[in-house]
Amino acid sequence: AETYSDIQRSAQFKTLNSDDLEYFQSILAKNEIIHSRDPSDLEGYNEDWMRKYRGQSQLVLRPKSVEHLALIMNYCNEQKLAVVPQGGNTDLVGASVPVFDEIVLSLANLNKIRSFDPVSGILKCDAGVILETADTYLRENGHIFPLDLGAKGSCHVGGVCATNAGGLRLLRYGSLHGSVLGLEVVMPNGEIVSSMDALRKDNTGYDLKQLFIGAEGTLGVITGVSILTQPLPKAQNVAFLAVKDYQAVQDVFVKAKGELAEILSAFEFMDKRSIQLTKRHIEKDTAFPLEEEYPFYVLIETSGSSKTHDDEKLETFLESAMESELVIDGTIAQDKTELQNLWKWREMIPESSQCQGGVYKYDVSLPLKDLYSLVTAVNERLAAKDLVGAESEKPVIAAVGYGHVGDGNLHLNVATRKYSKEIEEVLEPFVYEFVSQKKGSISAEHGLGFQKKKYIGYTRSDAEINMMKDLKKHYDPNGIMNPYKFI
Numbered sequence: 001a002e003t004y005s006d007i008q009r010s011a012q013f014k015t016l017n018s019d020d021l022e023y024f025q026s027i028l029a030k031n032e033i034i035h036s037r038d039p040s041d042l043e044g045y046n047e048d049w050m051r052k053y054r055g056q057s058q059l060v061l062r063p064k065s066v067e068h069l070a071l072i073m074n075y076c077n078e079q080k081l082a083v084v085p086q087g088g089n090t091d092l093v094g095a096s097v098p099v100f101d102e103i104v105l106s107l108a109n110l111n112k113i114r115s116f117d118p119v120s121g122i123l124k125c126d127a128g129v130i131l132e133t134a135d136t137y138l139r140e141n142g143h144i145f146p147l148d149l150g151a152k153g154s155c156h157v158g159g160v161c162a163t164n165a166g167g168l169r170l171l172r173y174g175s176l177h178g179s180v181l182g183l184e185v186v187m188p189n190g191e192i193v194s195s196m197d198a199l200r201k202d203n204t205g206y207d208l209k210q211l212f213i214g215a216e217g218t219l220g221v222i223t224g225v226s227i228l229t230q231p232l233p234k235a236q237n238v239a240f241l242a243v244k245d246y247q248a249v250q251d252v253f254v255k256a257k258g259e260l261a262e263i264l265s266a267f268e269f270m271d272k273r274s275i276q277l278t279k280r281h282i283e284k285d286t287a288f289p290l291e292e293e294y295p296f297y298v299l300i301e302t303s304g305s306s307k308t309h310d311d312e313k314l315e316t317f318l319e320s321a322m323e324s325e326l327v328i329d330g331t332i333a334q335d336k337t338e339l340q341n342l343w344k345w346r347e348m349i350p351e352s353s354q355c356q357g358g359v360y361k362y363d364v365s366l367p368l369k370d371l372y373s374l375v376t377a378v379n380e381r382l383a384a385k386d387l388v389g390a391e392s393e394k395p396v397i398a399a400v401g402y403g404h405v406g407d408g409n410l411h412l413n414v415a416t417r418k419y420s421k422e423i424e425e426v427l428e429p430f431v432y433e434f435v436s437q438k439k440g441s442i443s444a445e446h447g448l449g450f451q452k453k454k455y456i457g458y459t460r461s462d463a464e465i466n467m468m469k470d471l472k473k474h475y476d477p478n479g480i481m482n483p484y485k486f487i
């Protein structure tokens, strides 16, 4: 894990002492405080999902009420104690864990559904509700959460708002900037600011909640979320298809938009190496759906209200795609289990890339025509330096590309046997320069966190960065909220 050798703990922050602990003990119950002088006891809070970043916090606070959380923030602000808000700790840019001894403020105990209105579809819940729990509750009420992602079993509703997560169905349901209707936020000084009474339309001045969506916990703590959910589709289909090259991925996408139109709910792609890596990890439990390997794969999902109508549309689409040899092989899920298994071949790529030692992740937006060129360029670069291969002495196992074609969002994962400065320096800033030259974004959906703090200038102008800094200084004058990260 990262040792943060090139930055220093800021002297402006106080070190936790026994008076501070006493204060927290005076407002919270015993089981809301985890304290240990040995930070490794708090590994689950100090270390991130990738096992790449590790902090040294000795204190985790898990308040059960918003009022207590507000008291904690007010105290930390006055005492200049730095704080890292934490949801499910599934973040992929080193944003969710401390760098030094910051207090971890976990939302895990703020986990109640507050209300659901089946007429408007508006769900109000605490920030610490796990995404899958919210989705299961909604399904029982004929609705779904308008966002789905591989980390749903761990990530929080507040966490996905704090990162503005995109996920697998953004092309159908849009971004959280659109579906979140209101937030309840505790500001660094302890003030509770709420727009939870949100309405579908409300143009009374600045839309302040947007400031916190994607702020990665640097401006305030989200404690409540009001969100517009979607009706549960009555019919769902998944097709897993093989194509000969990246041009064909784009051609199938255009065809799917035209012919599947309003029922298209996901369009994902993965390259051969992604699948080869995933096979090593999951093939013993989950059979690969096709008999052969191909250069590229596409996963298409449809969601609609009539099974006969959707089946007919998908079959017509596939027949003509195969007749013209645009699609060279493929399968359609026949039941729910098959549907879940096909999704597995996409959703398990992150874990399969990470599990063999470590992973360098690049989550970028690029013009669709250039989306895959980054993967090719990085593979050439690694091969030229003789760093990649199946042999155990090669540090990199594979550099794989997959992602959300519908959103112009590529994920480049460089699966490595261990983290090393040598590999990192081959990849960075190369990847960011490449993306910037192609007029892309260095963060499509995962944020900046610690990993990309040095590189924000590749995507944002000085004027934009200065505006962000002004906001930060205004709302968090002591800089206690998630310090050392992108701002």
Ligand code: FAD
Pocket (backbone or CB within 6 Å): 049, 084, 085, 086, 087, 088, 089, 090, 091, 092, 095, 096, 097, 107, 127, 148, 149, 150, 151, 154, 155, 156, 157, 158, 159, 160, 161, 162, 163, 164, 165, 166, 167, 168, 215, 216, 217, 218, 220, 221, 222, 223, 350, 351, 445, 446, 482
């Ligand atoms: P954490 O990881 O705990 O925190 C993330 C950031 O938000 C941190 O900066 C933290 O300080 C802040 N934060 C958390 N909660 C709050 C709060 N209540 N108030 C203020 N700040 C807060 N992301 C995508 O966009 N699309 C994907 O498809 C996707 N798939 C993933 C698949 C896997 C297997 C994994 C491990 C991650 C994936 N992610 C994806 C990345 C990640 O961004 C999401 O999992 C999720 O948005 C993080 O939520 P969390 O509750 O775990 O937040």
Ligand code: MLT
Pocket (backbone or CB within 6 Å): 092, 150, 167, 347, 350, 361, 403, 411
């Ligand atoms: C995904 O699309 O699978 C996620 O963003 C996570 C990842 O790429 O690791």
Ligand code: ZN
Pocket (backbone or CB within 6 Å): 167, 403, 404, 411, 445
């Ligand atoms: Zn993604």
